[in-house]
Amino acid sequence: MQFAKFVVTRLIAYVLVIWIGITVVFFVPRFMPTDPVEAMLGRIMTRGAYMEAEQVEAMRATLTQAFGLEGTLMEQYFGFMQRIFVTREFGPSLSMFPTPVNELIGRALPWTLGLLLSSTIIAWILGNAIGLLAGYRSRWLSSRTLEIIAIFVYPIPYYITALILIILFIHINPIFPLFFSIRGDPPSLEFISSVIYNSILPAASIVIVGFGWWVLSMKALSSSISEEDFVYFAKLKGAGEGRIMTAYVLRNAILPQVTVLALQIGTIFNGALITEILFGYPGLGTMTYNAVLQADYNLLMGTITISIIAVATSTLIIDLLYPVFDPRIRQR
Amino acid sequence: MYKKYGRILFAVFLLALVILPSTALVSAQDMTEVGTPRATTLIVDQLDGRIDNPTQTNPYQAGTRFNQGLHQLAYSNMWEINTATGEQFPGLAAEMPEALNDDFTSFRITLRENLAWSDGEPITTADMAFTIDMVLNTPEFPYHGFLSQVVDSYEVVDDLTMILNTKRSEPRLGYTLGVHIWGDSFRLVPKHIWENEDPATFQNYPPVVSGPYTLADVDPNGNWFLYDKRADWEHTDVGQIFGEPGPEHVLFRFYGTEERRIIAGIQNQLDIFTDISPEAWDILRDANPNARAWHEDFPWANFDDPCERGIVFSNSQEPWDNQNVRWAMALATDIKSVGLATFAGILRVSPLAVPPVQVIHDAFHKPMRDWMTEFAFEDGYQPFDPNYAVDIAAILADQGVEGLPESEEALVDLFGVGWWKHDPDKATEMLQAEGFTLQDGAWHKPDGSPWQITINSPSNFEVQSQRLAFAVADNWRAFGIDAAVQQMDSGTFWSQYSRGEFDAGSYWPGCGALPDSWDLLDAFWHKRHIVPIGQPAPGNAMRYDSDALSGILDQIAPLPSDHPDTIPLLTEFEKQFIVERPWLPMFGTSKFVPVITTYWDGLPTADYFYEGPWWWWSLFKYHMPFIQPKSDG
Numbered sequence: 029m030q031f032a033k034f035v036v037t038r039l040i041a042y043v044l045v046i047w048i049g050i051t052v053v054f055f056v057p058r059f060m061p062t063d064p065v066e067a068m069l070g071r072i073m074t075r076g077a078y079m080e081a082e083q084v085e086a087m088r089a090t091l092t093q094a095f096g097l098e099g100t101l102m103e104q105y106f107g108f109m110q111r112i113f114v115t116r117e118f119g120p121s122l123s124m125f126p127t128p129v130n131e132l133i134g135r136a137l138p139w140t141l142g143l144l145l146s147s148t149i150i151a152w153i154l155g156n157a158i159g160l161l162a163g164y165r166s167r168w169l170s171s172r173t174l175e176i177i178a179i180f181v182y183p184i185p186y187y188i189t190a191l192i193l194i195i196l197f198i199h200i201n202p203i204f205p206l207f208f209s210i211r212g213d214p215p216s217l218e219f220i221s222s223v224i225y226n227s228i229l230p231a232a233s234i235v236i237v238g239f240g241w242w243v244l245s246m247k248a249l250s251s252s253i254s255e256e257d258f259v260y261f262a263k264l265k266g267a268g269e270g271r272i273m274t275a276y277v278l279r280n281a282i283l284p285q286v287t288v289l290a291l292q293i294g295t296i297f298n299g300a301l302i303t304e305i306l307f308g309y310p311g312l313g314t315m316t317y318n319a320v321l322q323a324d325y326n327l328l329m330g331t332i333t334i335s336i337i338a339v340a341t342s343t344l345i346i347d348l349l350y351p352v353f354d355p356r357i358r359q360r
Numbered sequence: 361m362y363k364k365y366g367r368i369l370f371a372v373f374l375l376a377l378v379i380l381p382s383t384a385l386v387s388a389q390d391m392t393e394v395g396t397p398r399a400t401t402l403i404v405d406q407l408d409g410r411i412d413n414p415t416q417t418n419p420y421q422a423g424t425r426f427n428q429g430l431h432q433l434a435y436s437n438m439w440e441i442n443t444a445t446g447e448q449f450p451g452l453a454a455e456m457p458e459a460l461n462d463d464f465t466s467f468r469i470t471l472r473e474n475l476a477w478s479d480g481e482p483i484t485t486a487d488m489a490f491t492i493d494m495v496l497n498t499p500e501f502p503y504h505g506f507l508s509q510v511v512d513s514y515e516v517v518d519d520l521t522m523i524l525n526t527k528r529s530e531p532r533l534g535y536t537l538g539v540h541i542w543g544d545s546f547r548l549v550p551k552h553i554w555e556n557e558d559p560a561t562f563q564n565y566p567p568v569v570s571g572p573y574t575l576a577d578v579d580p581n582g583n584w585f586l587y588d589k590r591a592d593w594e595h596t597d598v599g600q601i602f603g604e605p606g607p608e609h610v611l612f613r614f615y616g617t618e619e620r621r622i623i624a625g626i627q628n629q630l631d632i633f634t635d636i637s638p639e640a641w642d643i644l645r646d647a648n649p650n651a652r653a654w655h656e657d658f659p660w661a662n663f664d665d666p667c668e669r670g671i672v673f674s675n676s677q678e679p680w681d682n683q684n685v686r687w688a689m690a691l692a693t694d695i696k697s698v699g700l701a702t703f704a705g706i707l708r709v710s711p712l713a714v715p716p717v718q719v720i721h722d723a724f725h726k727p728m729r730d731w732m733t734e735f736a737f738e739d740g741y742q743p744f745d746p747n748y749a750v751d752i753a754a755i756l757a758d759q760g761v762e763g764l765p766e767s768e769e770a771l772v773d774l775f776g777v778g779w780w781k782h783d784p785d786k787a788t789e790m791l792q793a794e795g796f797t798l799q800d801g802a803w804h805k806p807d808g809s810p811w812q813i814t815i816n817s818p819s820n821f822e823v824q825s826q827r828l829a830f831a832v833a834d835n836w837r838a839f840g841i842d843a844a845v846q847q848m849d850s851g852t853f854w855s856q857y858s859r860g861e862f863d864a865g866s867y868w869p870g871c872g873a874l875p876d877s878w879d880l881l882d883a884f885w886h887k888r889h890i891v892p893i894g895q896p897a898p899g900n901a902m903r904y905d906s907d908a909l910s911g912i913l914d915q916i917a918p919l920p921s922d923h924p925d926t927i928p929l930l931t932e933f934e935k936q937f938i939v940e941r942p943w944l945p946m947f948g949t950s951k952f953v954p955v956i957t958t959y960w961d962g963l964p965t966a967d968y969f970y971e972g973p974w975w976w977w978s979l980f981k982y983h984m985p986f987i988q989p990k991s992d993g
Contacts, residue, residue: 062851066896068422070854072502072545081889084898086505091422094500124413124423126500126561132412135580191619199623206624207613208583209393308410308616310581315412321849 035348042344049336053329054108058101062323064122065091095122097325108329118330123322129330132315137334140311143227143303144296147234152289154235155242160281162243163250164273175247182240190233190306197229204229208308230307234300242285249281256280283353290346294339297331392611394577394586399959399989402607404429404632405621406614407976411582415565417575419547420494420501426543428585429612432980433573435547436597438469439538440979443664443972446719446874448534451597452483452548452570457533460523464531464920465512471520476595477550478574484519490551500560503545510536531920532879541666541873541880543978571981572598572605585612589984598981605984606962625651628958632975637823638703641952650958654951654973655966657763658756659706659774664972665949666873668715669825671815671832672857672865672943676893676903679805680864684790686941691743691787692839693832695779695946696752701831702824705756707947709748709776713881713937714872716776716948723875723927724934729777735938741786749775779946784839803840812842816856816865819847824949829866857901860893869902870945876921881933882913885942904942912936962986 068091069084092098096107096119111117118129155178161168162175181189197204208226212218253259254277262272301313312331319327392401407427416424419435426432440451450456452471460466475483492514495507510530515523530536537546550568566575573587587610593599615621615630622640624630626647636644641660645651654662671689673680680686699707710716711732716725732744749771753764765771772778788798795806803811813836817829829845836843848856856862869884871877882899883889887910889899897903912933919926953973955963963983964971970986971979 060851062849062855063896066855066858067851068502069896070850070858072422081898083506083509086509087502088896090499090502090505094422121413121423124416124425126421127413127416127423136412139581194620194623198620199626202627205393206620206627206629207393207615208581209579210581211393211395306617306620308583308614308620310410310583314410318412321851323851 038344038347042340045340046337049340050109050112050329050333051105053332053336054105055101057320057323057325057328060320060323062321064095064323064325065097067123067322068125094125095120112333118333119326121319121324121327123319123324123327129326132327133312133330133334136310136312136315137297139309140296140300140313142223143231143309143311144234144300145293147231148238148289148292148296150231151235151238152242152285152292155239156246156282156285158239159243159246160250160273160278163247163252163281164254164277166247166251175243178240178243181236182244184237186233186237186302187306189237190230190303193229193233193236194306208310227309230300230303230309233307234303245288246281246285249284250277253277253280283350286353287346290342291339294342295335297335297338392609394584394611396586396609396611400608402610402632402960402987403630404610404612404975405630405634406583406585406612407634410614411585414578414580414582414585416563417567418559418562418564419545419549420498420503420559422502427976428582429573429587429610430567430575430585431543431547431978432976433587433610433984434567434569434571434575435978436570436572436981437539437544437978438546438548439534439544440982441539441541441873441977442982443666443717443719443873443974443979444969446723448538448540448874449601451538453538454520457524457537459531459533459920464529464533464918465526467524467526467530467533468517469522469524472597472600473520474595474600475570475597476592477553477568477570478590478592479550479553479568480592481550481552481568482519483548483550483570485516485522486519487548487551488522489514489516490555491546491548494549494554494559498559506545529918531918531923532876534921535879539978541871542974542976570596572596572984573610573981576609583614587611598984602982602985605981606960606986606988607984610984622647625954625956628956631956631958631960632963633952633954634976635823636952636954638706638952641954644954648956648958650956651954652957652963652965653954658761659950660954661703661706661950661952662966662973663708663774663948663950664717665951666715666717667868667871668710668945668948669828669866669868670710670870670944670946671829672867672869672902674860674862674864674893674902675942676860676890676905677863679794679796682794683940684794685796686944687737687743688787688790688794689836690780690941690944691783691790692841693780693835693944693946694782695748696755696782698828698831698835699752699947700755701834702827702947703950705752705775707776707950708774709779710870710945710948711744711777711779711938712934713870713885713945714877714934715870715945717873720872720875720877721773721776724931725777726772728931728934729772731935732778732938743780743783743786744778745781746778748778776948787839798840801840802842810842812844814863815843815845816853816862816867817845817847818853818866819849821850824947825866825868828946832866858896860897860901860903867901868949869943874921876926876930878913878916878926878930881930882917885937886910886913902943906936906940906942908936909933909940909942957990959990960987961990962988 065088069088111119120126121129121132158174162171165171198206205226211222259272259276262276301317303309304311304313316331390398392398408425411425411428413423417430418424437451438453439448441448452475454470454472458468460468471485477483492511495501495504498504510526512525512527517523538544548570553568572590572593574590576588577586589605589608593604615624618636618640622644625644641653653660673686675681695709699705708716712724714720714724729746733746735744736742750768752775753771757764765774797804805811815829815833818826833843833845857865857867871880885900885904887905890903890905891897912929916926916929964973971983
């Protein structure tokens with residue numbers, strides 16, 4: 029009964045968060061000082077076409093109708109909600125009209141997920157492993173060296189790290205490609221090797237910048253847990269060092285790290301704008317950025333809605349899984 | 361045991377690291393990443409960045425992009441432009457449109473003989489008729505609104521001849537349905553492909569095209585577009601006019617940031633650049649001896665971009681509705697310091713409403729120089745400074761710039777005919793006469809409030825206008841006005857402009873590539889386009905209401921470009937424009953659009969000027985027969 033109440037409460041919160049988030053996503057772009065029809069008209073008119081006022085008005089009317097921006101704001105809102113929850117479509121992109129938003133997101137999402145999911149998890153595993161060693165074996169030279177590296181790397185802005193990698197491994201020693209180019213069709217070996225080869229540097233940039241935080245946070249957690257009574261008790265009982273480190277220290281220190289990881293995995297749906305720009309990597313980040321610039325309401329709502337659902341869902345999953353990791357919550 | 365496996369894994373990882381890139385590097389030397397021979401593949405910078413809908417090649421859908429080679433290589437237009445001569449010429453058409461009556465509402469249009477689509481079918485008037493009908497019957501197309509107000513009816517005479525009747529007088533039909541600046545929206549489509557499709561939703565990929573290259577392959581992520589030369593190139597307008605195109609393949613590529621583009625140029629992975637900054641050009645030419653800008657030496661850049669830059673006012677609002685205030689702002693501006701701060705003086709000044717591109721400079725700026733020198737206000741004050749070119753050359757020479765011309769004539773050709781004097785005393789006198797007051801070094805408006813000016817500026821695009829805004833604000837602050845720059849993204853920048861919801865801005869309402877720029881001047885300045893502030897403007901976003909300027913434009917409207925009165929009336933417009941001073945044009949646009957000559961001969965330069973370096977215009981296809989693989993390659 030208690031568990032059912034726990035689950036229902038979280039499910040209600042989950043639905044509410046998504047509804048509020050999507051509603052905000054619908055209204056906020058419409059208060060931006062840009063307008064998709066004007067943006068498209070501007071693009072057409074800067075191509076050098078001379079148009080009489082009547083021709084501009086005719087074009088404006090055509091675009092407004094085609095973009096589905098007729099009717100009151102509330103009519104548009106209900107239409108939008110209906111599209112999302114009934115047909116599960118975001119409509120056509122306004123800046124790339126009439127290409128459907130679902131198609132654009134469907135093409136970009138695997139790249140974003142592939143890069144950010146793998147690099148986030150690699151950084152998490154690497155950072156926590158080093159942090160655990162640095163916290164539990166703080167006197168080892170290798171632990172201290174790795175910790176110093178983490179402290180050194182952590183505050184460097186991402187942009188600088190990425191540029192250094194580009195200069196070192198693309199310009200001075202060009203072992204990685206300047207030009208993001210995928211060959212072959214999935215799931216051929218040519219395709220897979222080309223994806224890996226093209227993704228190594230962008231992924232490395234994210235891992236380098238990301239793992240420092242995991243090292244420092246895990247080190248703080250594990251060194252404090254190492255001083256706990258139950259760890260001394262385990263030592264006195266004769267438990268091996270490896271077992272103490274993994275079963276006693278790591279198991280207790282990992283809980284907050286799992287929570288933060290879950291939240292980070294949710295946010296990767298936003299894409300990695302700077303990575304995409306610097307490495308020419310395809311993904312949702314640049315697409316969302318361009319959607320903002322061009323007031324592409326539908327594309328913007330599509331990418332942000334996915335992000336909202338991802339963050340809310342990962343939070344919900346963590347909430348529901350927490351009792352599995354933490355017996356104290358299970359007891360309550 | 362574990363250590364052993366660890367070592368093996370580490371060795372495999374290292375091997376992969378070595379093999380993967382080295383495989384790519386070997387191929388990169390002889391082949392491009394898209395599998396074409398490097399020596400026969402011309403690689404061009406992709407202006408619009410990544411194209412997220414790469415297979416949308418229906419030329420009439422609102423969201424279709426063109427700058428990735430589609431309109432440069434694949435689609436030919438009816439009439440094109442030669443920026444070297446300043447004239448239009450027939451592309452798919454055999455001749456310029458022939459007017460059949462005096463009021464320019466009926467025309468004979470003839471297509472070239474032996475033109476063919478890329479699938480081998482002949483291009484005929486049936487395709488032209490189909491294209492017109494399709495656009496007129498498809499209200500989903502943005503171009504539908506435009507064309508439906510132009511075309512009244514047509515009659516197909518034979519396979520190559522059509523009589524086109526227009527709804528209004530069209531003395532410049534070549535402009536209306538052809539190219540006169542970047543490109544044109546009227547693009548023929550093959551009837552035999554399109555007639556069974558729904559044109560509103562038809563994606564048209566891969567497209568059957570009229571141009572000399574076909575779209576052979578695209579990156580699903582939109583980072584590159586590969587075009588192949590048509591085997592039947594002699595059945596295209598380019599082939600018939602100029603001969604066989606040189607490059608077998610043209611690859612439009614998006615490299616990303618300027619740093620990556622420069623690295624690509626240094627590594628000979630990019631042959632043609634779109635805009636780069638002067639600072640980036642310095643790095644590129646130091647690192648790659650085969651890098652070549654438009655000029656071999658100073659000033660490097662090309663000055664013939666068809667839009668001039670300056671400061672615009674929202675003219676229907678105080679104090680910009682006052683001609684003397686606008687003039688005072690011109691005299692409060694030190695154009696030399698603005699030019700130096702913007703692009704290190706590598707700019708050509710313009711005091712006129714049309715840009716100082718060579719053909720226009722020769723047609724208006726230079727012939728009007730004496731008139732501008734003699735021009736005086738009612739009190740006899742002569743505001744023009746004809747010595748700008750000589751003075752800026754002296755400043756640059758002091759800075760160590762070499763290779764400057766010596767004669768005044770050559771300096772005027774390079775830096776422009778002159779601009780308005782920097783005369784803060786006269787500006788002060790004019791403002792005080794209008795009720796402005798100078799208190800403790802700060803200007804106050806006639807109502808006593810401090811005078812603050814906000815200059816809208818592009819934030820992450822159009823770097824020349826962005827820098828110019830800051831340089832002008834510095835000048836005006838030094839003069840005592842609280843001037844600030846507000847940077848904004850393109851959507852907001854243009855939206856505020858269109859709605860008139862700005863104070864001043866570094867916009868560029870002075871464009872043209874041909875001497876007859878009536879259509880653009882009309883769009884920018886005729887009073888019939890004015891709408892109230894807050895509404896999107898169909899034209900005249902500055903909301904400048906002038907009977908005199910509009911009257912002259914009305915006189916030019918019914919005249920074709922080659923009419924003997926057209927240029928004199930446009931000159932009258934320019935004189936009246938100077939008197940009224942509705943905005944402050946300052947400089948033509950300097951374009952750093954370098955090329956790498958490692959693999960190619962015949963790329964256009966100032967010394968080999970068969971056409972301007974407009975790689976992102978539809979005219980780029982006409983460069984192709986001139987561009988040939990390196991003879992020693």
